[in-house]
Amino acid sequence: MAIISRGFGGRRRESVDGLPPGQYLTHDFPVLSAGPTPRIPLDRWHFTITTETGQKTEWNWTEFLALKSEDVTTDIHCVTKWSKLGTTWRGVSLDTLLEDVDTAADYTMVHSFGGYTTNVPLEDLLDSKAWIAYKFDGEDLEPEHGGPARMIVPHLYFWKSAKWVNGLTLMNEDEPGFWEAAGYHMYGDPWLEQRYQGD
Amino acid sequence: MNPLDGNALAGDLRELFAVDVTVARYTCAGCGHADAVATLLLWGHGMGQVARCPHCSDVVLRMVHAPDRVFLDLRGSVRLELPLAGS
């Protein structure tokens, strides 16, 4: 009784211009869970950037909400082959969070409550390419979708957009995160179909 | 969403091993808990199978199916102990 969930591949598919290769359009927002959903009380929420020399910059929830926020409308592409177009988020740009961080590192590891990790090159988090979002579709981000706050790096496959984020570690060398260590691609560009290692 | 138990791994693991790995005993790298693979808590994530220790919830085993390859990541287990047939 092989239980291999191939995502939502069995559903009716729409082919649409503007989708990366191998993707189909979905209108709902599938939830993929690799473990129990962490419930993080806002008074215990924090986000910490740690540089390659160990210097830390930390925000609590109140400090985080006081940062300049942006509205973002973007397409998202999951490696399980669904894409969702024109999703709307509100969050804080990584440009804002990294503004006063002194680093010479080229790589980052994103960390989450619950232990999830994913690696993203630093340059992919800069220049309005990544946000920590706390609203989706005008509502507070639900725990199932990564609330109170999740990373959004929409130009990469969506596993790089970590749910329940609590930190970012800057690294001199690239290292695999949770799914990358188990066979997924180190970078994950949907337009190049970089799904698995060696793609 | 709730996990299945590790018995649901049997089909996938049969593609890799000539023995039924769900009866093997794992030792969790996180807490040292040891029990049958069938007792792991299995999260059938769309990207792969994630089997967690029922004692400490650490990930013991991950399996990813690519179209042409299967990846089995066992860094969360200190060892697997497999009974030999006929003994």
Ligand SMILES: [Zn+2]
């Ligand atoms: Zn354990």
